[in-house]
Amino acid sequence: MFAAVDLGSNSFRLHVGEPAGAEMRILRTARDPVRLAAGLEADGRLSEAAIDIGVRSLQGFAAVLAEYRLDAVRVVGTNTLRVATNAAEVLARFEAAIGQRIEIISGEEEGRLIYMGVARALNKPNEARLVIDIGGGSTEVIAGHGDSIAQVESFSIGTQPQAGRWFGDGRITRAAFGAAVTAARAVFEDAAPGYRGHTGGPVYGSSGTMRAIADTIAKSGIGDGMLSLPSLVALRELLIGFGHVGAVALAGLKRERVVAVVGGASVLIGAMEEFGVTRLTAINAGLRLGVLSDLELRSKQQDRRALAIGDCMRRFGVDTARARRAADIARHFYLQLEAVDASCLDYLSWSCLLHEVGLAISHTGAHKHGAYIVEHADLPGFTTREQLLMATLVLGHKGNLRKVKESLGEPAFARMVLAMRLAVACMHARVDGELDGLKLAIGSRIELTVDAQWLERHPTLSAWLERERAAWEELGRKFVLRDA
Helix, strand or coil: CEEEEEECCCCEEEEEEEEECCEEEEEEEEEECCCHHHHECCCCCECHHHHHHHHHHHHHHHHHHCCCCCCEEEEEECHHHHHCCCHHHHHHHHHHHHCCCEEECCHHHHHHHHHHHHHHHHCCCCCEEEEEEECCCCEEEEEEECCEEEEEEEECCCHHHHHHHHCCCCECCHHHHHHHHHHHHHHHCCCHHHHHHHCCCCEEECCHHHHHHHHHHHHCCCCCCCEEHHHHHHHHHHHHHHCEHHHCCCCCCCHHHHHHHHHHHHHHHHHHHHHCCCEEEECCCCHHHHHHHHHHHHHCCCCHHHHHHHHHHHHCCCCHHHHHHHHHHHHHHHCCCCCCCHHHHHHHHHHHHCCCHHHHCCCCCHHHHHHHHHHHCCCCCCCHHHHHHHHHHHHCCCCCCHHHCCHHHCHHHHHHHHHHHHHHHHHHCCCCCCCCCEEEEECCCEEEEECHHHHHCCCCHHHHHHHHHHHHHHCCCCEEEEEC
16 A cells, blocks of 8 residues: 655645556545645745645645555655755655655656556556646646657646736736737747647646646536637636636636636646647546556566666666676675665665766766766656765765765765775776675774785775775775775
């Protein structure tokens, strides 16, 4: 049994689900309309009022989660937490409220998870489709076939900033609506040609705003009653006729959703006009179902992150044999240390596999180039925090340790970087046999015991280990080399 929590820009939502064959049976759902994006101030900070609302919501979610025996919980933050300048402070308070780690995911990763959720709900492996998700702070557009994603992009336009910019005073005028649609088209126009080849099949709208618009059209009998471009144009005319968000009264439209629907309708019309879409089907599936599906895959040892690492290695021409050898040696060293953490072992292995990606740019400073690539590359399945951790490991795998000094204050990171540096040293010294001649321990000081006879068979390793000793002792960490 798994739980997914989506900290969206419009609403915080929770799903508790249990896999049932090809389906994911939803046991519990909860939603709070926190309107987080509306709390962004002019300097990009989230206001205290918005943070307090979020904290209260997550405290309630924590109580819900405590009712279930869960195998895994994943809490993801989207656009507003991506852009908030005080995100670090907000995350600390939110994590304390819900009692779980929060992962801020990239727009592209959000799109992939949305698609996973839609594909899981549809269960049509041979269907080619386009998925559009208009959220509170961003819009994701994903083209795919069955479970496979062909193209994904996240656009910095959503219901809250759109409504705030064009309808901020509450008035809904023809001029403002026209300008809002034009602004939306401008956001999508560069990417649109690449998606027009995917609009021949079904097109799905997966966000809560999309479903709210569809409900309003259907229950109010607007246009053809479907989520089509003519119906949206008819909805636009009705909204303009009301003249103000406070005056809008339509069947199927809750008052709390009026602002999101006005902003969302302008984004959706612009998107449909640019992508050449005439009709969508609203579907009650998306990010949360995708997160639940991803947790299920991880439980079955089918982690998308491992596939992303392999794709990145191929993209940058990494020497697979060297990379895997470094990863194997690093695991050997890490498993000798106390307080072994399985998740740390994964990050260590993945970092070793990518430690030479920077060679694709230059041999000089390759570790610095590699760190930049790992931090900023599009790696499906990874969060920004995970990529930063791996990038810091890649940066620290050789040379002085001053550049990662701050991170070394965390014992888990110190163990990983030590294992990785020693592994790279062994790889350079062409240590390709058994590693029984090396024993590692770390406490108040680092102790590496080396069998003298074993070292004779690998003579250059002495120079590498002496460099390593000097690097650690430069930072005041005692490093002792012992004979077995």
